[in-house]
Amino acid sequence: MEGQSVEELLAKAERDEAEKLQRITVHKELELEFDLGNLLASDRNPPTGLRHAGPTQEAELRALARDNTQLLINQLWQLPTDRVEEALVARLPEPTTRLPREKPVPRPRPLTRWQQFARLKGIRPKKKTNLVWDEGSGQWRRRWGYQRARDDTKEWLIEVPGNADPMEDQFAKRIQAKKERVAKNELNRLRNLARAHKLRLPSAAGMHPTGHQSKEELGRAVQVARVSTASVGRFQERLPKEKAPRGSGKKRKFQPLFGDFAAEKNSQLEMLRIMNSKKPQLDVTRATNKQMREEDQEEAAKRRKMSQKGKRKGGRQGPGGKRKGGPPSQGGKRKGGPPSQGGKRKGGLGGKMNSGRPGLSGKRKGGQHQGGKRRK
Amino acid sequence: MCFVLKAINYVLQYALKKPYGVLYKKKNITRPFEDQTSLEFFSKKSDCSLFMFGSHNKKRPNNLVIGRMYDYHVLDMIEVGIEKFVSLKDIKNSKCPEGTKPMLIFAGDDFDVTEDYRRLKSLLIDFFRGPTVSNVRLAGLEYVLHFTALNGKIYFRSYKLLLKKSGCRTPRIELEEMGPSLDLVLRRTHLASDDLYKLSMKMPKALKPKKKKNVSHDTFGTTYGRIHMQKQDLSKLQTRKMKGLKKRPAERKAEDQEKKSKRIKKD
Numbered sequence: 001m002e003g004q005s006v007e008e009l010l011a012k013a014e015r016d017e018a019e020k021l022q023r024i025t026v027h028k029e030l031e032l033e034f035d036l037g038n039l040l041a042s043d044r045n046p047p048t049g050l051r052h053a054g055p056t057q058e059a060e061l062r063a064l065a066r067d068n069t070q071l072l073i074n075q076l077w078q079l080p081t082d083r084v085e086e087a088l089v090a091r092l093p094e095p096t097t098r099l100p101r102e103k104p105v106p107r108p109r110p111l112t113r114w115q116q117f118a119r120l121k122g123i124r125p126k127k128k129t130n131l132v133w134d135e136g137s138g139q140w141r142r143r144w145g146y147q148r149a150r151d152d153t154k155e156w157l158i159e160v161p162g163n164a165d166p167m168e169d170q171f172a173k174r175i176q177a178k179k180e181r182v183a184k185n186e187l188n189r190l191r192n193l194a195r196a197h198k199l200r201l202p203s204a205a206g207m208h209p210t211g212h213q214s215k216e217e218l219g220r221a222v223q224v225a226r227v228s229t230a231s232v233g234r235f236q237e238r239l240p241k242e243k244a245p246r247g248s249g250k251k252r253k254f255q256p257l258f259g260d261f262a263a264e265k266n267s268q269l270e271m272l273r274i275m276n277s278k279k280p281q282l283d284v285t286r287a288t289n290k291q292m293r294e295e296d297q298e299e300a301a302k303r304r305k306m307s308q309k310g311k312r313k314g315g316r317q318g319p320g321g322k323r324k325g326g327p328p329s330q331g332g333k334r335k336g337g338p339p340s341q342g343g344k345r346k347g348g349l350g351g352k353m354n355s356g357r358p359g360l361s362g363k364r365k366g367g368q369h370q371g372g373k374r375r376k
Numbered sequence: 377m378c379f380v381l382k383a384i385n386y387v388l389q390y391a392l393k394k395p396y397g398v399l400y401k402k403k404n405i406t407r408p409f410e411d412q413t414s415l416e417f418f419s420k421k422s423d424c425s426l427f428m429f430g431s432h433n434k435k436r437p438n439n440l441v442i443g444r445m446y447d448y449h450v451l452d453m454i455e456v457g458i459e460k461f462v463s464l465k466d467i468k469n470s471k472c473p474e475g476t477k478p479m480l481i482f483a484g485d486d487f488d489v490t491e492d493y494r495r496l497k498s499l500l501i502d503f504f505r506g507p508t509v510s511n512v513r514l515a516g517l518e519y520v521l522h523f524t525a526l527n528g529k530i531y532f533r534s535y536k537l538l539l540k541k542s543g544c545r546t547p548r549i550e551l552e553e554m555g556p557s558l559d560l561v562l563r564r565t566h567l568a569s570d571d572l573y574k575l576s577m578k579m580p581k582a583l584k585p586k587k588k589k590n591v592s593h594d595t596f597g598t599t600y601g602r603i604h605m606q607k608q609d610l611s612k613l614q615t616r617k618m619k620g621l622k623k624r625p626a627e628r629k630a631e632d633q634e635k636k637s638k639r640i641k642k643d
Contacts, residue, residue: 019543021544023543023548024546039477039480039505039517040479040481040501041480041482042482042487042497043481043483043484044485045483046484047524047526061522061524061531062535062551062553065481065483065520065522065535066549068522069479069520069537069549070549072479072481073537073546074546076512076514077545077547081514082511084513087515087516088514088515090512090513091511092509092512097498097501098577099498099501099502099577100446100498100502100577101446101576102425102446103446104446105578105579105580
C-alpha cells in the first residue's frame with residue numbers, strides 16, 4: 001500500500017515537472033547544433049512547414065524562429081553564471097566555429113640576447129621556490145615583492161666598506177645603483193623590442209658627452225656634427241690634421257661617356273666574344289663559395305636541431321662553437337684570396353676561368369677565423 | 377569592421393554594424409567581381425576585413441556583395457540579390473540598443489549541402505557575430521538574427537526577444553519582429569582557393585586546443601582512458617571463491633581437534 005502511494009507521488013511529481021517544462025520544451029526531429037561562444041545555433045531540420053510560399057509565410061517563419069530561439073536560450077541558461085554588480089552574467093565557452101583569420105599568423109619573434117646566449121650555452125631556467133626562509137623575522141617570506149625575505153631597502157645600518165670614502169652616503173649609493181640597474185634593464189628591453197620589430201633606431205652612441213669616450217665614438221660624433229649643418233657639411237672646412245672621412249662620396253661610379261676609345265673597344269669585343277662562345281661562363285670561385293656557404297648553413301641548422309633534441313632528452317648540448325674540418329672544397333678560394341683573383345667581379349664578364357688552377361688544394365686560409373667573420 | 381560602398385539600402389547594414397562599421401557613401405563605380413584592387417585599397421585604408429558592396433543596374437537589380445579579406449586580399453565574395461526588403465524604419469516598434477551582440481540561428485539543411493552555402497554561412501557568422509566576449513548578461517540577450525534557407529532563397533529576419541515567465545528558471549521566449557528583413561537570392565560567388573582558405577584558417581600554436589593526455593578516441597566514438605597502476609601484490613589478489621572447496625564446519629572441527637592433540641603431544 002505504501003509502495004503504491006510512493007509511486008503515485010513520484011508520478012505526480014513527474015507530471016508537475018513536465019507541465020512546468022511544457023512551456024519551454026520544443027520538439028525537433030534533429031537536435032540543433034550549438035556554438036554558445038558565438039551565440040550560434042544551427043538547425044538541420046528541413047523546413048517542411050514553409051515549403052509552400054504563401055501569405056502566412058511570415059508567421060510560420062516567426063514560429064520557426066521562436067522554436068529555435070527557445071532551444072538556444074535553454075542552452076544558454078544552463079551555463080554557469082556569476083553575479084556581477086546585480087546582474088546575472090553567464091560565462092560563455094570558447095567559440096567552436098572555426099573562422100578564417102583576418103591577418104596572417106604573426107611571425108615568431110627573434111630571440112633576445114639572453115635567449116641566444118642561453119641557447120648557446122645550454123642554460124635552462126632553474127625552478128625556484130616561491131617562499132624563502134627569512135632569518136630576521138623567523139618566517140617564510142616571498143622571494144621578491146611586498147615583504148620579501150631579504151629586503152635591502154629596509155636596512156637601517158650599512159657598514160662603510162674599507163676602501164670607500166667615509167663621507168659618502170651609502171644609502172644614496174644603494175638607491176642610485178638600483179636606479180641604474182632598472183634603467184639598464186629597460187634599455188635592454190627596448191633594444192630587444194627594436195630588434196624584434198626590426199626598427200632602425202638612430203644610434204646615439206657617441207652623442208652624450210661623458211668624460212670617457214673612445215676614439216671611434218668621438219670620431220663618429222665629429223662626423224655627425226659636421227654633417228648636421230644646413231648644407232649637409234659641404235662647405236665645412238676640415239681641421240689641419242683631420243683625415244677625410246671613409247665611405248663618403250659617390251656610391252656608384254660610371255665610366256665617362258667617351259675617353260679611352262681603345263679600352264671601350266676592347267671591352268665591347270670581349271662582351272661579343274663571350275656572347276658568341278658556346279661554353280657557359282662559370283665563375284668557379286663564386287660558385288664554390290656559394291656552395292660552401294649553403295653547406296655551412298645546412299650544418300648550422302642541423303646542429304641547432306640536434307642541440308634542441310639533446311636539450312629535450314636531457315640537457316646535453318650539441319656542438320655549439322667551432323667546427324672542425326667541414327666539407328671539402330672543390331677548387332677555387334675564399335674571398336680573402338690573392339688579389340689577382342679578387343678585384344672586380346662582374347658576373348662572368350671578366351671570363352676569369354679558374355680551370356687552370358684545380359691543383360691547388362682547397363685549403364681555407366685562416367679558416368676558423370674567416371668562418372667566424374662570415375657568420376655575422 | 378565593415379565598410380559599405382554605394383549601397384541603396386545602406387541603412388540596414390550600417391545600422392546593424394554600428395559602431396564597428398565605416399560607411400563610404402561616395403558612388404564608386406567598381407565591379408568587385410572583375411577588379412578587386414579598389415576593394416583592397418579601401419580595406420587597407422580603413423583596416424577592415426569585412427565588406428559589403430551594394431549596386432543596382434538593369435542586369436543585376438538590387439545587388440549586394442558580401443565579402444571578407446585575408447591580409448588585405450579578397451578571400452571570399454558572395455553576391456546576393458535582394459528581393460524583398462523591409463527596413464528598420466518601416467517596422468514601428470522599439471528597437472534594441474546599438475551594438476548588442478546578436479544571437480544567430482541558421483535553419484534549413486541547405487546550409488550544409490553545397491560548398492557555396494557553407495561558405496555563405498561562415499561569412500554571415502563572421503559578419504554578424506560581433507566582438508567575442510567571455511561573459512554575457514543573460515537579461516541583455518535581446519537580438520536574434522534568423523536565417524532560413526528554403527527553395528533557393530535565404531530569408532533573413534531579425535527579432536527582438538521578449539522573456540516571459542515560465543514555471544521554471546528558463547524563461548519562455550516570445551519574438552517580436554523588429555529589425556530589417558531581407559529575402560536574398562544567391563547569385564555569383566568568388567570563393568577562395570583551397571590552399572588560401574587553409575592558410576587563412578591556420579591557428580598559431582598558442583591558440584590550438586591542448587591535447588588531453590591518456591585519453592584517446594575510437595572511430596566508433598568510444599573514449600578510452602589509460603590509468604597507470606603501481607605494482608600489485610598478487611598474493612593479496614581477490615579471486616573467485618570456489619564454494620565447493622570451502623571447508624565444512626564438521627571438517628573444520630576435526631582439524632581443530634587434530635591440532636589440539638598435536639600440541640598436547642608436544643607439551
